Amino acid sequence: MNFGLSETQQHVKDAAHEFFSKELPMADVRKLIERDTAFDAALWKKVAEQGYTGMIFPEAYDGVGLGPVEMAAVLEEMGRALVPGPFVSTVLLAGTLLDAAASDEQKKTYLAPICRGEMRATLALLERSASWDPSAVRMDAKAVGDCFELTGEKLFVGDAAVADFIIVAARDVLLVVPSKSPGLTLTATPGVDLTRRLYRVSFDRVKVSGGDLLAKGDRASTALARALDIAAAGLSAEMVGGMQQLLDLTVSYAKTRTQFGRTIGSFQAVQHRCVDLFALVEGARSAAYYAAWALGHDASAAPLAVSVAKAWASDAYREAGNSAIQVQGGMGFTWENDAHLYYRRAKGSELLCGDATFHRDRIGKTLR
Amino acid sequence: MDLTLTPTETAFRDALRAWIAANAPRDWEAGQLRASMQEHFAFLRRWQKTVYEAGWAGVSWPKAYGGRGATLMEQAVWTEEMARAGAPPLANTLGLAIIGPTIIHFGTDAQKKRYLANILSGDEIWCQGFSEPNAGSDLAGLRTRSELRGDRYIVNGQKIWTSYGWVADWCALLTRSDARSQKHAGLTYILVDMKSPGIEVRPLRQMTGESEFTEVFFHDVEVPAANVLGPQGEGWKVALGTLAHERATLGVLFQVQTRRQLDRLIEIWKERGEPGADISRQKIAQAYVENEVLRLNHLRAISSIMRKGAPGPEGSILKIGWSEANQRFQALAQEILGDYGQLAAGSDLAFDNGAFAYSYLRSRGNTIEAGTSEIQRNIVGQHVLGLPKSY
Numbered sequence: 001m002n003f004g005l006s007e008t009q010q011h012v013k014d015a016a017h018e019f020f021s022k023e024l025p026m027a028d029v030r031k032l033i034e035r036d037t038a039f040d041a042a043l044w045k046k047v048a049e050q051g052y053t054g055m056i057f058p059e060a061y062d063g064v065g066l067g068p069v070e071m072a073a074v075l076e077e078m079g080r081a082l083v084p085g086p087f088v089s090t091v092l093l094a095g096t097l098l099d100a101a102a103s104d105e106q107k108k109t110y111l112a113p114i115c116r117g118e119m120r121a122t123l124a125l126l127e128r129s130a131s132w133d134p135s136a137v138r139m140d141a142k143a144v145g146d147c148f149e150l151t152g153e154k155l156f157v158g159d160a161a162v163a164d165f166i167i168v169a170a171r172d173v174l175l176v177v178p179s180k181s182p183g184l185t186l187t188a189t190p191g192v193d194l195t196r197r198l199y200r201v202s203f204d205r206v207k208v209s210g211g212d213l214l215a216k217g218d219r220a221s222t223a224l225a226r227a228l229d230i231a232a233a234g235l236s237a238e239m240v241g242g243m244q245q246l247l248d249l250t251v252s253y254a255k256t257r258t259q260f261g262r263t264i265g266s267f268q269a270v271q272h273r274c275v276d277l278f279a280l281v282e283g284a285r286s287a288a289y290y291a292a293w294a295l296g297h298d299a300s301a302a303p304l305a306v307s308v309a310k311a312w313a314s315d316a317y318r319e320a321g322n323s324a325i326q327v328q329g330g331m332g333f334t335w336e337n338d339a340h341l342y343y344r345r346a347k348g349s350e351l352l353c354g355d356a357t358f359h360r361d362r363i364g365k366t367l368r
Numbered sequence: 369m370d371l372t373l374t375p376t377e378t379a380f381r382d383a384l385r386a387w388i389a390a391n392a393p394r395d396w397e398a399g400q401l402r403a404s405m406q407e408h409f410a411f412l413r414r415w416q417k418t419v420y421e422a423g424w425a426g427v428s429w430p431k432a433y434g435g436r437g438a439t440l441m442e443q444a445v446w447t448e449e450m451a452r453a454g455a456p457p458l459a460n461t462l463g464l465a466i467i468g469p470t471i472i473h474f475g476t477d478a479q480k481k482r483y484l485a486n487i488l489s490g491d492e493i494w495c496q497g498f499s500e501p502n503a504g505s506d507l508a509g510l511r512t513r514s515e516l517r518g519d520r521y522i523v524n525g526q527k528i529w530t531s532y533g534w535v536a537d538w539c540a541l542l543t544r545s546d547a548r549s550q551k552h553a554g555l556t557y558i559l560v561d562m563k564s565p566g567i568e569v570r571p572l573r574q575m576t577g578e579s580e581f582t583e584v585f586f587h588d589v590e591v592p593a594a595n596v597l598g599p600q601g602e603g604w605k606v607a608l609g610t611l612a613h614e615r616a617t618l619g620v621l622f623q624v625q626t627r628r629q630l631d632r633l634i635e636i637w638k639e640r641g642e643p644g645a646d647i648s649r650q651k652i653a654q655a656y657v658e659n660e661v662l663r664l665n666h667l668r669a670i671s672s673i674m675r676k677g678a679p680g681p682e683g684s685i686l687k688i689g690w691s692e693a694n695q696r697f698q699a700l701a702q703e704i705l706g707d708y709g710q711l712a713a714g715s716d717l718a719f720d721n722g723a724f725a726y727s728y729l730r731s732r733g734n735t736i737e738a739g740t741s742e743i744q745r746n747i748v749g750q751h752v753l754g755l756p757k758s759y
Contacts, residue, residue, distance in 0.1 A: 001370065001371055001372065001373055001374065001377060001441050001667070001671065002369060002370050002371075002671050002674075002675070003369065003371055003664070003667045003668045003670075003671040004369060004668065004671045004672060004675060005369055006369060009369060069369050251753050251754070251755065254755060255754070255755060255756070262756075263756050265749075265753075265755035265756055266755065266756035266757065266758050267758065268742070268745075268746070268749075268758045268759075271745065271746070271749035271753075271755050271758050272742070272745040272746075272749065274749060274753055274755060275685075275688075275745040275748045275749050275753065276745075278681070278685070278748065278752065278753060279685045279688065279689065279748075282665060282681060282682040282685060283661040283664075283665060283689075285682070286661060286664035286665045286667075286668050286682065287657075287660065287661050287664055289369065290371065290664050293369055293370075293371050294371075297370075297371070297372065298371070298372075305660075308656070308657050308660045308661065311653070311654075311657050312657055312661055357650065359653075360649070360650050360653035360654055360657065361646075361649060361650065361653070362653075363653035363656055363657065364649030364650065364652055364653040365649070367634055367652065367653065367656060368634065368637075368638060368649065
């Protein structure tokens with residue numbers, strides 16, 4: 001047993017660190033989040049050239065064919081750099097769903113362009129009930145001859161404005177719906193996180209061709225469960241990176257800020273808060289990498305491992321943000337300080353793919 | 369990264385599992401809760417002997433000294449398997465977990481030959497003389513004197529909170545050998561025969577009602593100079609030398625113990641079908657999450673020691689982690705059990721003969737013993753995060 005990154009995995013992580021430090025300094029993140037979509041096509045192209053968009057997908061569809069642990073290593077660095085845009089929506093949600101459910105033909109049409117960085121996509125799952133449990137889906141896909149017709153609305157759909165297509169989870173079926181389909185409208189529903197934008201997607205008798213049916217019945221629900229687990233694990237790793245950055249910012253401030261003639265990091269009230277933040281990060285790291293590993297190697301342990309990781313990360317990232325801002329005092333509360341950007345991201349990430357309450361519920365039901 | 373057991377680790381686990389199944393006493397816990405501390409200890413000592421004779425004690429110790437030469441990961445597997453099967457713990461806790469490894473690391477060949485096998489067999493029980501009435505968290509302020517006269521040390525002073533002092537044959541004693549020295553300098557680690565004239569042991573009764581620990585007084589106690597472990601004056605280094613390793617492997621024991629109790633609590637919770645199930649489910653799941661994260665932090669630390677010789681940053685938070693998680697868990701168990709949780713050994717209404725009530729009280733000490741949470745946070749703050757000293 002060896003719970004540590006291999007040399008190759010560490011190399012992947014170091015390369016990602018170097019890439020994002022160079023390509024996306026915080027000043028650029030700040031420019032990006034001023035845009036309605038938080039999206040930059042040039043950056044996306046570079047990210048794809050690095051192989052990140054196709055990292056966990058088969059080489060047959062222009063992917064790289066690496067596993068969830070390598071993906072977690074890259075995501076940790078992306079979280080640290082606070083990379084805005086549709087990576088989670090496109091790769092972790094839509095991409096993994098296509099990988100799990102699509103036919104060879106569909107993968108060529110939809111997954112391969114994602115890998116190559118030519119298309120972006122998202123998943124439309126949540127409705128008014130705001131539940132990440134797929135069994136809460138109520139929207140029907142009406143069969144009309146060979147086709148389907150969708151009417152209703154999906155909420156909290158990430159990055160829909162820059163998605164070329166949307167995978168819609170309707171009752172019993174998963175459908176690929178091109179974003180430009182007649183009858184489909186997007187309304188921005190601005191949230192706290194400025195790096196990942198949310199939308200309401202309304203469907204008014206939107207026609208979907210039979211060829212865009214990804215899966216139905218058990219196959220659809222199995223694929224959805226698998227994709228959501230991969231996304232939650234990947235997201236947890238991304239959250240680790242964000243927490244690490246908050247820890248580093250906080251500790252560095254505590255080492256330099258002076259009050260009462262001493263650096264504030266020498267006060268136990270401050271120092272111990274930093275230690276607690278550190279413990280949250282390390283716990284999140286252990287849990288996130290274990291979940292990623294289990295997804296690739298121990299399918300029976302994976303769902304529980306994923307829920308442990310996401311439950312911990314959801315609470316921990318928020319708490320890390322609290323500490324980072326508290327320790328930096330008034331400076332931490334300003335717009336210029338980066339802490340709030342992570343604090344906002346923490347809130348969005350906490351909810352995305354199910355919050356701690358959702359995952360604890362899942363754990364509790366497994367244990368009972 | 370590979371979290372499956374290697375073929376060697378699997379073979380190790382399977383052999384151990386088979387041995388435990390054939391040899392570990394069953395249903396011993398309820399009976400032992402009624403036994404006196406002395407009777408209970410004698411029981412654990414017999415069990416350790418059985419384990420030793422079968423070659424399963426001190427598995428990660430070198431073969432030359434009676435161990436199995438197993439890896440730290442296998443040591444962790446051992447701990448987990450023993451605890452999971454509900455086997456009794458071994459009697460010589462400190463000798464096995466801390467003092468033996470310290471002797472392996474710093475001892476002379478003669479010392480290794482003299483002490484190690486008896487630690488493994490349980491023929492000689494060890495205690496550790498570190499804390500003093502005026503040197504608790506500020507351990508380096510200790511004042512127990514060891515004065516070298518000819519071929520022996522003369523020891524004077526007092527130790528406190530000495531676990532197993534009442535039953536120990538030997539004491540790993542941290543002393544001040546240089547009267548003019550201060551703090552970490554001038555300390556010497558010596559091995560003291562507890563039967564030496566001039567040693568007086570007084571029990572200290574703790575809030576659970578037991579007297580696990582003691583005060584130990586030293587009046588002109590003579591200790592052969594050959595009993596110094598490591599160089600004279602470098603006792604601090606010796607005392608802390610193997611701490612990180614032991615924290616990592618011993619912590620697994622505490623994590624698995626809490627996990628077993630959590631499993632038991634879930635069983636009771638299911639049987640009783642409480643109202644407020646959603647809230648209970650949330651809290652039980654949180655306890656599971658914390659226990660899993662603890663398990664994974666330990667595995668990471670052990671892997672890191674095996675690869676690099678030292679745990680990574682995660683190793684520094686293991687003690688804070690298990691102690692505080694266990695306290696939260698015990699509070700939760702009390703909450704789930706409601707009025708039944710408070711019932712102690714001897715009550716026919718108590719679950720598991722009052723084990724939860726006992727653990728609730730005992731866990732209170734977890735954030736104090738072996739370095740308080742506050743001191744642990746100082747250490748992590750300074751040595752891992754690089755923050756300035758706070759005192």
